[in-house]
Amino acid sequence: MSVMTAILGCDCDPDRVGFTQSVNELTLSWRGIEIGIPAFISARHRHHEQTGVWPKMTWFVRADDQVKRVHGDAGYCLATYEAIWRTLEEEGDEVAWHPHLWAWNEDAHHWYQRIDDAEFTQQCLEDGLDAFDRVWGRKPTTVHTGWCYQDNQVMAFMSENGLLADCSAVPGHNTLGHGLADQADWGQASSKIYFPSGNNYQLEAPSLEQRLNILEVPASVGSGRVARALKIIRDQVKRRSVRLRLDGFKTQVPLMTLSPLLNRALIKDAIHAAASQNLTHFLSYTHADEFLHKSEKSLFPRLTYSLAAFFSNVTALQQQCRVSGVEVEFKTLNEFAREFTIGDDLEFSNLRNSR
Numbered sequence: 001m002s003v004m005t006a007i008l009g010c011d012c013d014p015d016r017v018g019f020t021q022s023v024n025e026l027t028l029s030w031r032g033i034e035i036g037i038p039a040f041i042s043a044r045h046r047h048h049e050q051t052g053v054w055p056k057m058t059w060f061v062r063a064d065d066q067v068k069r070v071h072g073d074a075g076y077c078l079a080t081y082e083a084i085w086r087t088l089e090e091e092g093d094e095v096a097w098h099p100h101l102w103a104w105n106e107d108a109h110h111w112y113q114r115i116d117d118a119e120f121t122q123q124c125l126e127d128g129l130d131a132f133d134r135v136w137g138r139k140p141t142t143v144h145t146g147w148c149y150q151d152n153q154v155m156a157f158m159s160e161n162g163l164l165a166d167c168s169a170v171p172g173h174n175t176l177g178h179g180l181a182d183q184a185d186w187g188q189a190s191s192k193i194y195f196p197s198g199n200n201y202q203l204e205a206p207s208l209e210q211r212l213n214i215l216e217v218p219a220s221v222g223s224g225r226v227a228r229a230l231k232i233i234r235d236q237v238k239r240r241s242v243r244l245r246l247d248g249f250k251t252q253v254p255l256m257t258l259s260p261l262l263n264r265a266l267i268k269d270a271i272h273a274a275a276s277q278n279l280t281h282f283l284s285y286t287h288a289d290e291f292l293h294k295s296e297k298s299l300f301p302r303l304t305y306s307l308a309a310f311f312s313n314v315t316a317l318q319q320q321c322r323v324s325g326v327e328v329e330f331k332t333l334n335e336f337a338r339e340f341t342i343g344d345d346l347e348f349s350n351l352r353n354s355r
């Protein structure tokens with residue numbers, strides 16, 4: 001039986017305004033890390049005892065300008081919650097990087113996604129990478145950027161600084177111009193793993209000379225009628241606009257803490273799509289505050305996201321893969337990326353889609 005490699009990640013953001021109760025955007029609270037992740041650790045042990053399955057995780061930790069401005073050090077999360085990260089590493093997980101390009105608007109008094117300033121972008125990324133080296137003791141090897149945002153500058157920075165892999169691509173999605181944040185353009189990207197071109201981060205390099213030395217591992221996407229309808233409504237509220245580019249919402253990532261009532265259809269469609277394209281990887285993620293108890297969440301998140309759903313979705317993923325004739329193995333993004341080698345004689349047309 002063939003194998004489907006599952007790469008599951010968690011964006012370790014501060015508790016989100018509108019998702020977690022009693023949160024405002026002027027300060028950053030981290031109950032998702034403080035309480036949610038320890039709850040996940042305990043739940044994973046129980047799941048393993050009951051099923052024999054141990055879903056490895058890649059934990060994408062914030063280190064960027066916003067963290068520096070609020071807490072005085074871009075490495076705040078790495079230092080403050082070091083014991084949690086060490087425990088996760090001891091259990092076979094990976095600690096990776098999740099930089100956001102948040103900037104503070106003094107006049108409007110709110111945070112916004114600053115993607116039109118190359119100097120700010122460079123400094124934000126340099127501060128985050130330095131924090132890993134200084135506080136954590138080594139640089140990260142993989143990254144999932146905030147809001148999945150990438151451009152040629154950001155991708156080149158990651159490549160030049162030795163990161164092995166990025167997993168920000170969401171094939172077919174383009175939300176540029178909608179809202180103050182959560183904007184990214186992956187409209188040209190496919191679901192195939194590739195080495196990006198320095199001229200266009202969304203496309204595979206046509207030659208070794210144009211290739212960046214970083215692997216792009218796109219997220220898995222699927223479609224479900226009810227999930228899509230709810231996502232459009234949610235994004236209309238979040239982005240304060242009823243005029244969304246709806247072609248970017250035809251598919252979505254089957255987030256691992258999403259209610260199985262919504263997520264089963266997304267997982268099933270994502271696995272079918274992978275089979276039709278000869279892909280052998282499944283990549284999805286979650287957020288730390290989604291692990292919190294429902295009493296700490298606002299109404300809509302309380303009904304749609306939970307820690308219990310994560311493990312139900314892991315089981316659903318395994319079941320769907322078996323229906324498709326494949327077994328699931330769980331790996332960190334670092335482990336997966338290291339299966340690829342970059343040689344001078346590499347023929348891009350022969351690069352396999354995942355393994």
